[in-house]
Amino acid sequence: MSRRPPSQVSPSPHAGPPEAQQVGNMPPGWQPGDHLFVDDIKKSFGATKVLHGITMHLRRTETAVIIGGSGAGKTTLLRLLIGLERPTTGHIWVDGVDMGALGDFEMNRMRQRFGMVFQYAALLDSLTIFDNVAFPLREHRKHMSKRDIRDKVVGMLNSLGLENKEDRMPSELSGGQRKRVGLARALMLEPEILIYDEPTSGLDPLTSRLVDDLIEETRARFKVTSVVISHDMASTFRIAHQAFLVIQGRVVASGTPDELAHGDNEQARQFIAASGVATDEVSRVNRPALADGTSGRVIEFRKAAE
Numbered sequence: 001m002s003r004r005p006p007s008q009v010s011p012s013p014h015a016g017p018p019e020a021q022q023v024g025n026m027p028p029g030w031q032p033g034d035h036l037f038v039d040d041i042k043k044s045f046g047a048t049k050v051l052h053g054i055t056m057h058l059r060r061t062e063t064a065v066i067i068g069g070s071g072a073g074k075t076t077l078l079r080l081l082i083g084l085e086r087p088t089t090g091h092i093w094v095d096g097v098d099m100g101a102l103g104d105f106e107m108n109r110m111r112q113r114f115g116m117v118f119q120y121a122a123l124l125d126s127l128t129i130f131d132n133v134a135f136p137l138r139e140h141r142k143h144m145s146k147r148d149i150r151d152k153v154v155g156m157l158n159s160l161g162l163e164n165k166e167d168r169m170p171s172e173l174s175g176g177q178r179k180r181v182g183l184a185r186a187l188m189l190e191p192e193i194l195i196y197d198e199p200t201s202g203l204d205p206l207t208s209r210l211v212d213d214l215i216e217e218t219r220a221r222f223k224v225t226s227v228v229i230s231h232d233m234a235s236t237f238r239i240a241h242q243a244f245l246v247i248q249g250r251v252v253a254s255g256t257p258d259e260l261a262h263g264d265n266e267q268a269r270q271f272i273a274a275s276g277v278a279t280d281e282v283s284r285v286n287r288p289a290l291a292d293g294t295s296g297r298v299i300e301f302r303k304a305a306e
């Protein structure tokens, strides 16, 4: 089995420009370390008020997990973050740039700074794995040669433990493998912010843990800022630097998962207790990032997911 060196997958050139951390030209309320600043967002659909003033500081190269019950407004928030919807009032600042002030052209460019990993991977069933992953490059990097596209796609698939899968169809892969294909596709345009929509939903506990590892490894290796929408409390404890509990369109608690579980916010303690997860026994993912494509972890993942 051939394995390509990981150097074929370059970390995002956008990740963490030091000048972006200056507070000088930043909006009021901006905090040093912020990558995204969600600034008092309200969202209504007609007469239905869904978000009632959400403020969040999403820090560069950290993982923020947004938790909350059904109908709390998480998906609406996600759609605002990636620019699919505009807030009714409030702002979303990316490196101090107000997304709401962008015209169509700039918004299109802004969207390329975001990668989206969809629930259930959302692969195109009629395309091979290669064509699924190459899709964003063919759409947005028209100058790239076929050979460069092939190298980049195959390099990424290999580095995620998907060697020799490029000619398969999505239906021929396991759920865990499809997740990794979805991640490979999201990483193609070298985003600086990765958004995951319920990444462990529908997976068994072992595969969920491996997806958590993958999220952490991806964060550390590509220096991305990660935002995860989740119902999975064990996963939240494993991957989150900070968690935001959203109830009925409001952030009612935020902090590290431990702070939420053991702090003085009653709603947070109850929400976590109701999940049934023994939080004291869930340890944070704390492994070094993949240093190279030969790490045993990829093999471990593949074995478990096949």
Ligand SMILES: Nc1ncnc2c1ncn2[C@@H]1O[C@H](COP(=O)(O)OP(=O)(O)OP(=O)(O)O)[C@@H](O)[C@H]1O
Residues within 6 Å of the ligand: 045, 048, 050, 068, 069, 070, 071, 072, 073, 074, 075, 076, 077
């Ligand atoms: N386009 C829309 N028009 C009207 N109401 C909407 C629209 N989109 C969402 N809503 C309403 O906003 C509320 C929040 O929905 P949302 O999908 O954001 O919640 P959620 O937290 O993602 O829920 P779940 O975890 O069940 O997916 C719901 O009451 C929903 O009916």
